[in-house]
Amino acid sequence: MSEQLDAGLIAQRIAEDDGLGRPSAGHEVGRARRRKEDARLVTGRTTWTDNVQLPGMLYVAFLRSPMAHARIIRVDVSAARTLPGVVAAYGGADFAGEQGSLPCAWPVTEDIVIPDHPPMAVTEVRYVGEAVACVVATDRFKAADALEAIEVDYEPLRAVVDMTEALAEDAPKVHEPGNRAFTWKFAQGDVDAAFRDAPVVIDRTYVQQRLIPTAMEPRAVVASTDGQTFTLYSSTQIPHVLRVMLAMTTGIPEHRLRVIAPDVGGGFGSKLQVTAEEVLALLLTRRLGRPVKWTESRSEGNLTVHHGRDQLQRISIAAERDGRIRGVKVDLLADMGAYLMLVTPGVPLLGAFMYGGIYKMDAYDFTCTGVFTTKMPTDAYRGAGRPEATFAIERAVDELACELGLDPVEVRRRNWITHEEFPYTTVCGLTYDSGNYEAATARALELFGYDRLRAEQAERRERRDPVQLGVGVSTYTEMCGLAPSRVLGSLRYGAGGWEHATVRMLPTGKVEVVTGTSPHGQGHETAWSQITADALGVPFEDVSVLHGDTAVSHKGMDTYGSRSLVVGGVAVLSACEKVKDRARELAAHVLEASADDIEFSDGSFKVRGTDEGRTIQELALAAFAAHDLPDGFEPRLDAESTFDPDNFSFPHGTHLCAVEVDTETGRCSIRSYVAVDDVGSVVNPLIVEGQVHGGIAQGVAQALFEEAVHDAEGNLLTTTMADYLIPSASDLPAFVTDRTETPATSNPLGVKGVGEAGTIASTPAVVNAIVDALRPYGVRDVRMPCTPERVWRAIAEAPARPAATGPEESESAISEGGAR
Amino acid sequence: MISAPFDYIRPESLDEACRVLAEADTAGDDVKVLAGGQSLLPLLRLRLAYPAALVDIGRLRELRGVRDGGDHVLIGAMTTHDEVLRSALIRKEIPLVALATATVADPAVRHRGTFGGSLAHADPAGDLPAVALALDCVFVARSSAGGREIPAADFFVDYLETALEPGEVLAGVRVPKLGPGWGFHYEKFHRTAQSWATVGVAAAVRLDGGTVEEARIALTNMGPAPVRARAVEETLRGVSPAPSASGARDPLADACDRADEGTSPPADLHGGPGYRRHLARVLTRRAVAAAV
Numbered sequence A: 001m002s003e004q005l006d007a008g009l010i011a012q013r014i015a016e017d018d019g020l021g022r023p024s025a026g027h028e029v030g031r032a033r034r035r036k037e038d039a040r041l042v043t044g045r046t047t048w049t050d051n052v053q054l055p056g057m058l059y060v061a062f063l064r065s066p067m068a069h070a071r072i073i074r075v076d077v078s079a080a081r082t083l084p085g086v087v088a089a090y091g092g093a094d095f096a097g098e099q100g101s102l103p104c105a106w107p108v109t110e111d112i113v114i115p116d117h118p119p120m121a122v123t124e125v126r127y128v129g130e131a132v133a134c135v136v137a138t139d140r141f142k143a144a145d146a147l148e149a150i151e152v153d154y155e156p157l158r159a160v161v162d163m164t165e166a167l168a169e170d171a172p173k174v175h176e177p178g179n180r181a182f183t184w185k186f187a188q189g190d191v192d193a194a195f196r197d198a199p200v201v202i203d204r205t206y207v208q209q210r211l212i213p214t215a216m217e218p219r220a221v222v223a224s225t226d227g228q229t230f231t232l233y234s235s236t237q238i239p240h241v242l243r244v245m246l247a248m249t250t251g252i253p254e255h256r257l258r259v260i261a262p263d264v265g266g267g268f269g270s271k272l273q274v275t276a277e278e279v280l281a282l283l284l285t286r287r288l289g290r291p292v293k294w295t296e297s298r299s300e301g302n303l304t305v306h307h308g309r310d311q312l313q314r315i316s317i318a319a320e321r322d323g324r325i326r327g328v329k330v331d332l333l334a335d336m337g338a339y340l341m342l343v344t345p346g347v348p349l350l351g352a353f354m355y356g357g358i359y360k361m362d363a364y365d366f367t368c369t370g371v372f373t374t375k376m377p378t379d380a381y382r383g384a385g386r387p388e389a390t391f392a393i394e395r396a397v398d399e400l401a402c403e404l405g406l407d408p409v410e411v412r413r414r415n416w417i418t419h420e421e422f423p424y425t426t427v428c429g430l431t432y433d434s435g436n437y438e439a440a441t442a443r444a445l446e447l448f449g450y451d452r453l454r455a456e457q458a459e460r461r462e463r464r465d466p467v468q469l470g471v472g473v474s475t476y477t478e479m480c481g482l483a484p485s486r487v488l489g490s491l492r493y494g495a496g497g498w499e500h501a502t503v504r505m506l507p508t509g510k511v512e513v514v515t516g517t518s519p520h521g522q523g524h525e526t527a528w529s530q531i532t533a534d535a536l537g538v539p540f541e542d543v544s545v546l547h548g549d550t551a552v553s554h555k556g557m558d559t560y561g562s563r564s565l566v567v568g569g570v571a572v573l574s575a576c577e578k579v580k581d582r583a584r585e586l587a588a589h590v591l592e593a594s595a596d597d598i599e600f601s602d603g604s605f606k607v608r609g610t611d612e613g614r615t616i617q618e619l620a621l622a623a624f625a626a627h628d629l630p631d632g633f634e635p636r637l638d639a640e641s642t643f644d645p646d647n648f649s650f651p652h653g654t655h656l657c658a659v660e661v662d663t664e665t666g667r668c669s670i671r672s673y674v675a676v677d678d679v680g681s682v683v684n685p686l687i688v689e690g691q692v693h694g695g696i697a698q699g700v701a702q703a704l705f706e707e708a709v710h711d712a713e714g715n716l717l718t719t720t721m722a723d724y725l726i727p728s729a730s731d732l733p734a735f736v737t738d739r740t741e742t743p744a745t746s747n748p749l750g751v752k753g754v755g756e757a758g759t760i761a762s763t764p765a766v767v768n769a770i771v772d773a774l775r776p777y778g779v780r781d782v783r784m785p786c787t788p789e790r791v792w793r794a795i796a797e798a799p800a801r802p803a804a805t806g807p808e809e810s811e812s813a814i815s816e817g818g819a820r
Numbered sequence B: 001m002i003s004a005p006f007d008y009i010r011p012e013s014l015d016e017a018c019r020v021l022a023e024a025d026t027a028g029d030d031v032k033v034l035a036g037g038q039s040l041l042p043l044l045r046l047r048l049a050y051p052a053a054l055v056d057i058g059r060l061r062e063l064r065g066v067r068d069g070g071d072h073v074l075i076g077a078m079t080t081h082d083e084v085l086r087s088a089l090i091r092k093e094i095p096l097v098a099l100a101t102a103t104v105a106d107p108a109v110r111h112r113g114t115f116g117g118s119l120a121h122a123d124p125a126g127d128l129p130a131v132a133l134a135l136d137c138v139f140v141a142r143s144s145a146g147g148r149e150i151p152a153a154d155f156f157v158d159y160l161e162t163a164l165e166p167g168e169v170l171a172g173v174r175v176p177k178l179g180p181g182w183g184f185h186y187e188k189f190h191r192t193a194q195s196w197a198t199v200g201v202a203a204a205v206r207l208d209g210g211t212v213e214e215a216r217i218a219l220t221n222m223g224p225a226p227v228r229a230r231a232v233e234e235t236l237r238g239v240s241p242a243p244s245a246s247g248a249r250d251p252l253a254d255a256c257d258r259a260d261e262g263t264s265p266p267a268d269l270h271g272g273p274g275y276r277r278h279l280a281r282v283l284t285r286r287a288v289a290a291a292v
């Protein structure tokens, strides 16, 4: 698997895919199949939620708070109600009796403060963008216009934007009980002993800036009712979880509520949520008896889609002189924002077990305090907790290397779990089932030209080149494949982590796979078809995958946490195995042989040692006709499976990044980027490649470009894409990617998941490279995103600055103010 | 984002457009000229502007195209950025316009956005105002009262504000041909490929016998309107831009260190004033070095 996939090769693979020279069944898994869903997705000839048109549909627009913290004195919608085309207008008080509280499914501690979270604010607003009123009109233009006729009187309260300030005695209270939501602790081994008399201690604080997930498709909701049953279309990642949660919060009985996630254009965690708009759309359709639709604008989305990251991390490493790590201590503040949403408090916990990274150590101590501020709530964003953890440990290990004068790769080598040591139970209590850090790192170093780049770096330093070169290393692992239900239970999560699949053999021999995963760009239809095609010996083209509608896919836990293949794909495989068992039994009956004598290969069941057999398609028809079945055999081959994993999966890899830093302007340009990932067995290399590329781009974006910035009053300053910078292809280098393949031993597919790996690995690789470039200047850190101005200031303010022009004023730009 | 309601008028001739604008002006109506809409429509959709009507000049062929005027090139206001980039005449005679236009936004925006719109909008972060200022362009305005010419030095008044009166349409811009011996460069510093300039430098430099005879330098986003870096222009005269012997002070850099004199750079998410001043100095040096 040491071949490199470049664009040319991918194009060739795609060409091969169009039928040239390969058998069409039997060897699907591992093949770079072009995704079968893409034609409809990229041409838009499909149903996105905003395309849904229902008879008599009305359109909803929300009036949102312009203040981060205020008491609502009066909401007057009467003028709006009189405007042409307006059917209804409501303030929060109009829903007070029925709107309930948006759910938090992860009360991480017993004494956690879970504040009431009305979908529409009634008495107090706690972040800019919180809904305070709505208009329902015959078109979206009239609805938008009518918002301006609504009058709201606010009594301003003090905003609190910064977590440290929020914890101060005299801080304005976001909620009555105070601004500390919870403190969660976890410790293993004797941390005091590890730090006592430690020859080297590294103690650093890192800021995980707040990010705004930016899916291609904005959120959209359509709700309708026939008076008895309710249907909710939503651009969501979690139709199944959503249905359960909405049934619990709105009182609409679960069996009368159908949730449909039609094709969904990206989520990255942001659509793993039960949103105010979804609840209010249901309440509105119930009240008005007509279908309603709401689609957010991009600026509305920047304000009100849940945000990601926003942690203040203090990490300490105690180590020996030779670089061996004794123990790690982590103290985290995690910004919850104004409320706890679906898994808000759980996000830092998903990182809690990953601060040890791939390293061996004797002691570990983790504390996390969740803090309320008057900002949009945070929640899962690609990687959720694990990018933060990986960033902190990978940055700190680089600092350790620097402190000891060792090469950063060497320090890692002295600490990592070697491949002979798997399965390995880490200090955090996780059992890493498999991995080979040596192999991935060796391959990455080779592709990267590590020694050559180090030589060039030395040369540039020598001649004081204004453009310095830095090399960044990130050797990551992550826990994904969420998750063993028992573990989730022990962490006080409100649900399990299993996944469901149904495989149906149709009379004509075609196959329908019903999955509980809910793809929103990942390519499940293709990958699940590949797994099914191999398992049942049917052509890839003969499989269709159904998902995203609770009336079609009745059971599921949906898609997030790199879980779909590792849990859902395994459920598909196991359902296929059950179909095969039934088919074998039927074949034995038809062929008058014992089931033990029936062999299965390439889609046929044959009596051992003969040519006598039946194809699975023939058996499907036989089961349908039901004329001649074994006694007691139900007339179907269909089967279902619900798979609950025993363990997480642990993808890993080594990412190397070379950055050129223009010390005159502070601009950082990525010169080369190598990623060698080990995601276990690969079902479709093209999909893996796509996930890695997108993931790296998103991680680079955190390192260099993206940041949600608030002013001291709590106003979001980055409401448009002119200010919240998302890199495009022109801003990113051509990634060099490769893989090592160490199959997971915890599932029969040997897969580990790849949805988040790139994002988790890349951010520290980039920042390590920038800091590495600037070490001779005495720079120890640059806060993310490493904007040109921040890098320039870091150089100018560093102790050992070689003659350069420094900043004249010490006050910094807005971007440095109230940003966290 | 949905804009507030407005009326929409699409004249078929420049005369008709001027008449419509004059009537609106008399009636006290707030009307706006709509060119490519790439700056105006975002303002409407964010509800930062509430014009009563838009006068769409998109059909006015007479405002479109690039013509050789002898000692200048006349660019019609409705010529799109993309058309500017495709014009051989512009590339040959006034290459600075092409160099700067190539850095504007992305292909989609360049196919809709217009040369005249960029200048009439007078966004201090826009790339073309500094070019027009450096080249001493002449703006040709039309109204029902007739036409008038406005020198670039008087055209850019303040943030999003030009010398155009209500009722006036920018018809075109005369860009002087500077003649032989000139070199050009537009140095743009921005954070992503599609983002606006944090700072930009438009430079036109003429050498004579190895030293600078004349330099024209204007800065993007170093104040509410584009500014000429007059101090640099003066100090550069007679300076040799060739790299100096190591150890010696570099006179080019010395001159360019004055680039931020007389500027009042803004503070925003992409940089504070101090950083922008520093960038102006570094980028001016680079622009001049690249131009010669």
Ligand SMILES: Cc1cc2nc3c(=O)[nH]c(=O)nc-3n(C[C@H](O)[C@H](O)[C@H](O)COP(=O)(O)OP(=O)(O)OC[C@H]3O[C@@H](n4cnc5c(N)ncnc54)[C@H](O)[C@@H]3O)c2cc1C
Pocket: B032, B033, B034, B035, B036, B037, B038, B039, B040, B041, B057, B077, B078, B103, B104, B105, B106, B109, B112, B113, B114, B115, B116, B117, B118, B120, B121, B123, B125, B126, B127, B128, B164, B168, B169, B170, B171, B194, B195, B196, B197
């Ligand atoms: C995503 C994006 C990125 C961009 N990036 C850049 C960039 O990097 N650099 C850059 O320079 N620009 C950039 N722009 C702006 C772009 O260049 C616009 O095209 C330009 O600013 C306005 O031109 P327009 O034809 O679209 O004018 P419009 O938006 O139609 O009009 C803008 C203003 O000028 C007035 N106006 C227009 N034409 C006339 C006229 N003939 N007479 C009188 N008044 C007139 C209008 O009334 C309005 O007030 C960007 C735009 C977008 C959407």
